[in-house]
Amino acid sequence: MSEAALLPRSPLAGLLRPVGGRGAAGVTVAERGSLRIAGLVARAGGAVLADIVRAAYGVDLPTSPRRTEADGLEFIWAGPAQWIVLAEPGADDLAATLRGRFGMLAAVTEQDDARVVLRIAGPRVRDALAKGVPIDLHPRAFGPGDVALTLAGHVPVHLWQVDDGPAYDIAVARSLAGSFCHWLRDSAGEYGMAVEG
């Protein structure tokens, strides 16, 4: 039997619906589904981990709330000496790969299913996010590659800016996907929200 024998279910099923607005949508949302995600926490003396990652991928593991990309992987800061690593769907078992490479230097955990990741963009995305995200997303304060762990309403989120569009990726705990989407619809309704993908 193959893996397809158990059908995966996204907690976003049925939740992403367009809302409000006349004319062009001010906010667009799409699920970045089926991502591979692993958690990486440096063991004591984490400096070596950075060296090995640099050697393997040619990038510096971010030591501040930033995101870097290399080799189809996204390294996203998730706290001091902590990251989540993202790979596109279909990649190999990411956690196993990472464990193979860094297992001695880092605690690697499977996180593929712990979060859903949404890409939220559009001309009014900042206004919509401001209705719950209590950090400064003005371009002078937060730009592409910047990462934050914070809140959206009462829901904890992990977000990073993708481009100047602006587009943001927002990772939300799986169990809270419903509450998050409710908040998002509420917040973006004024500007009109379209669902992509």
Add this chain to the structure above:
Amino acid sequence: MNVAGRIVAREANGRSSAATLPTQPFRLAAGGLVDRSRTLAFTFDGKRYAGHPGDTLAAALLANGVRLVGRSFKYHRPRGILSAGVEEPNALAELRSGARREPNTRMTTAELYDGLQAASQNRFPSLAFDLRAVNSLLSPLLVTGFYYKTFMWPSSFWEKVYEPLIRRAAGLGRAATGADPDHYEKSTTFCDLLVIGAGPAGLAAALAAGRSGARVIVCEEDFLLGGRALADRRRVEGRPAASWVTEAEAELESLPEVRIFRRTAVFGAYDGGTYAALERVADHLPVPPAHQPRQRLWRIVAQRAVLAAGAIERPLVFGGNDRPGVMLAGAVRSYLNRFGVAPGSRAAVFSNNDDAVRTVADLAAAGVPVSAYIDPRPQIPAAVRQVAERAGARVLTGAVVQRAVGWEKLLYVRVANDTGQEFVVNCDLLAISGGWSPTVHLTSHAGGRPQWREDIAAFVPGTPPPGMTVIGAAAGDLALADGLAAGARAGAQAARDCGFSVADAPVPFADAESTVIAPLWRVRNATGKAFVDFQNDVTATDIRIAEQEGFRSVEHLKRYTTLGMATDQGKTANINGLALMAEYTARSIAETGTTRFRPPTTSVAIAAFAGQHRGREFRPTRLPPTHAWAQELGADFVETGEWLRAQQFSRPGEPDWLATVSREVNAVRNGVGFCDVSTLGKIDIQGADAAEFLDRVYANLFSTLPVGRARYGLMLREDGLVMDDGTTSRLGETHYAMTTTTANAARVLQHLALCREWLWPSLDVQIVPVTEQWAQLSIAGPKARAVLQAIVDPAFDLSNQAFPFMAAGAGTVCGGVAARLFRISFSGELAYELAVPARFGDALARRLMQVGNDFGITPYGTEALGVMRIEKGHPAGPELNGQTTAGDIGLGRLLSKKKDFIGRAMAARPGLTDPNRPTLVGLRPLDRAARLRAGAHFLPRDAAATAANDQGHMTSVAFSPTLGHWIGLGLLARGPQRLGEVVRAHDPVRDGDVLVEVTSPVFVDPQGVRLHV
């Protein structure tokens, strides 16, 4: 307003075209910032009137000649409109109706819209004829403090007679009739400079900072920018001030980093440069458009703030100063110049300062005759006299109004001068000015004390919150030119402070003015009631009585008389009140001081603070991975903390939940069932010191746990009481998977982080929450292995030898799905907890239903889970309530003697080791048919129901289908030594005393045989 909105309003109104509306007799022929091309219909107390866009309700009522608009709080005196702004104490109405009814809405700030409905309040049966006005006759009795001195006899009369009467008479408007149907939002935003108030000073500051490229937010609570520049006929840069405002506004609009928030009052200054503001997004519309909130709460985080909130004019204190028709002089100018409305047909002006004479001029210019200009100063500047005389007013100096005469409207005023002459001045409008009080409120939210400035007879800001500068009238710079200059300076400085370079720009210039004042705190030989606080009916006499009775501190004065405690927070009252107290106590005003100002500066709807977080969105809801599946099966759900869990899966025909739950329990005990336990906290613990770390945080040992095995663990708080429990498995030499209770998951994680980072920073341990990653299903019952066998991939040997009780391992199921398997049991049956990546949780449940069909597999919920754990005597939430020790719940043996651990030392205190402490036992009803209830207290069988005989309580109960009767767990004093004894479970709040027999807490399979099969 959009067309749809207007149609709705019309229909609600039940009438049609504006053409049939009454004319507006007091609307001036020209002028003002209202849109005369459009007419809006509205009602007040059911009567229809017309107004224009740009009007406030107050302006429109005045245009229609309505003068009587409300009744006062205590004496039910007829009241009119005093002001043109947020300081209004009198003109309060119920706006809208039904679930949207808003009591106590200031008519002076309510923006007119088509179809607006307003009703007067606190009157019975009608505004014009208010029976409670008899209170006025009783007023000698109803003075300050009267209720503290009486109503004491007979004592039972207070709740039954006096209080209901007082309550009904008190209060102002009525709340809505149902849940607020509108939507509210909260938004956070950031800026370099927050400008509070868009009068001339604020606009100058915003321009100076905005031009530098700094991020500027301008908040203006009015719907128009301009402040007093809209109300006064002044000139800036040689142009009418209002057109300078228009240009400034246009320039600000053109600056990309400047944002203008109209209808937005900054109402609170909080720590860390955080300001709270309320945007009234749709209050000027009949209903908010789709997807729009009614109001939005802004949390503004600002590097710098400029407070340019202007000043509030003070009334003068003389007899009958509350008559409808007595109005603040500056407000009169607002109505004339901004709204194009004459607030009266014959006026007089009474003022102690040079500013109010503008009102004389503006009235005359608008064609309203002014009978007299009355000024207590023996000498007044020639310029003032000239202006008044040119306007045709008789100038009375050294003169005061002793009494305003009339009832529902002003008829005339009685004036006396310092030579003892008395005059009667006919007027239906008396414009008064006692000087201006800077709007210092926001400067004192962080504790700053306003300072008295003798020269302007006003309090000015003391120490404002960090980062705030105060300018313009709010700083006591009452002259327009000074405000403009200060604005330009403060704006530039703020931008520089935030790292922007600012070019020197010319300061806008303005015409000169005089702000000279001679304080007059009360008219000494006034007759009749002289009001200080209009809304709360506090008179000069009340203040004298307070002084006499020793309530001399301004804070005592306030609390004893209620001065300044009304909806307007004494904006027009406080300074007069404390000045009178200063006079009565022969202290200076500076010594007397102000009462403390607190947020909000103007009242804010409760719903606005709640924003989106109400109803079902009050708090987030966490859904376990099998939620959709459980919903399809028609499960009932129960809130457990933030989670919504399946409580039971009722089937058609089942009479009640008990039948359902019993069926589920029986299925597990006799066959197989499964339950989603994903909500348990799961924490991944790795690192070279992981074992040592667990030994320290758990009371029992974990370093000795072999790889591939699980162990029950007990965690104490530092104070020695139980914090949490759960099973933790060793997945590798340096790798553990910890579980916590659902309720304590976050708390435990936080606690472990504290231990790691703060207590023992040199341990190499990594702690990662993985609750969300795994869907974890408990598969329990004698046939559990058989079902599991059908889904594990071949490599997995499930035999009792290979995978015994408390084994833990990893493998794959259903053809390659990664899984973790733990042979642990909460039910006491052969049981496994199977974890798969959460995305497969739903499908796994469905698959189990399929493969388990032949075994009669039964999904069960939290109720059955609870029943089985009670049957097994496992402690859970009600036993781990933060008040119990390990010994109390029968787990004293887990406290390791071989090592140190958190809580060890404090757990040894005598109070926690007292042998008399209630300890866990099982209970069963003597009469097996009887029902048990948790929360009952234990009494010795035949003892009286007194506290002295209280020996503990029933913590958990369940109907045990296995035993066929109710069972319970409880904490009973010396319980384990009393097995077999019969005690009384006393439950008076449910009238349910039951005799129960003390037993072992383990009701089913005490040897644990079933676990090991």
Add this chain to the structure above:
Amino acid sequence: MRIPCPHCGERGFQEFAYYGDAGPKRPAHGGDTGEDVWFDYVYLRDNPAGPHEELWYHAAGCRTWLVVTRNTLTHEVAGARPARDVALERSAAP
């Protein structure tokens, strides 16, 4: 009130959980400390009016513990450091 998280940047305090005074020093693990010392550590606080070093957990952020210096009279926050750094420093000190 805003707390400058050394990891995340300045954030509103609603993202944090509070634990209290960072002053009390926990008796050594495994040591033979007298009950009165434990009592002191678990229960007694200086509770000063003025500068106060205290533990905050960035619960809705980086989930790390910080030692924040804050004035209990004015609520002014003077700074924040990772609790781990402070702890290591303190254990290094004699």
Add this chain to the structure above:
Amino acid sequence: MGYDRYSVFSLLRESLRGHAGWGPAWRDAAPRPAYDVVIVGGGGHGLSTAYYLASQHGITNVAVVERGYIGSGNVGRNTTIIRSNYLLPGNIPFYEHSLKLWEGLEQDINYNAMVSQRGVLNLFHTDAQRDAYARRGNAMRLHGIDAELLDRAAVRRMLPYADFDNARFPIHGGLLQRRGGTVRHDAVAWGYARAADRRGVDVIQHCEVTGITVENGRAVGLQTTRGTIRAKKVGLACAGNSSRVAAMAGLRLPIESHVLQAFVSEGIKPLIDCVVTYGAGHFYISQSDKGGLVFGGDIDGYNSYAWRGNLPTVEDVCEGGMALMPIIGRVRITRSWGGLMDMSMDGSPIIDRTPIEGLYLNCGWCYGGFKATPASGWCFAHLIAQDAPYPVAAALRLDRFATGRLVDEKGVGAQPNLH
């Protein structure tokens, strides 16, 4: 001068002569050099202690010293709720003693403090909460106190406007204590001050204690901003400031000071009859006789001496309010304020001697000491006068933390901000 007794007759008489005859409610006393007992703190507890020292123990050479105006502390800023619906045997008899004293207070002190037994209703939202409330109700009944467990329908009859249908945490029922209610807070301070003054107590305002004089291990007096005062015994009743004052005698306390905010709305016609607490969030509410909705929630959660709170707590409280009764959405808050809570390590108060002879301690009231005002004064007066605890307060000892005989109603342990 002035009236010894307030009554409807004195009021009538005065109304006929322009209220010229009222004298001060209490003398504006200046400190004398020495007293038998000096109480630090002119809050409810300090003033009631002085009153009961005089009225119950005949000790009248007493001063209450207050740094501001009397009632400037928490007695003047609380949400006025009185009740005795406690859970633990260490607390119940004490708070019930207090409720009984409230019931006869006004006749005793001749001051109408508007003791209003309108009922206190605690709502529950889960079966576990119901059982916990049943446990509490039963404990109360065992102590002879009224308690009723209401089901959903009964709650609905009392609070028809609460959200029963669209709630995140639906209401399952409530625990009702009908004898609970509210009292006009300021009047309590004024009434006790007046009654104590009538019995010879000096109520000294604007007199801050800056030092405690300890000689040979014995407290013998105080330094104040108005000079030195000698005292045979000193009682501390300074609520949120307890740690600072105790530190003057070298004591450290199991106390943290935290800010608690409260809110009042604009006056509206009667809507809410009883006191209601929401069991699924931090929110409780009642309506004052003036018409304002008086409500509050949780403490801000950090040590503070600033007498003011911050915005997130305001939002949190209002979210609770809207979740419970969305009918109040359009009612406006007109004022908010904060007070300093002396949060103890188990959430219960301390009335005890200290290691320093002659120095007595009354503190740890957390956010619940207003209801305790009469009993606190009664028991503290007894302790000071007799040097032995009054029986109903016997569990509220300072050494309970060392012995482990805690009185932890909430079961959260030594973390004051969670109590």
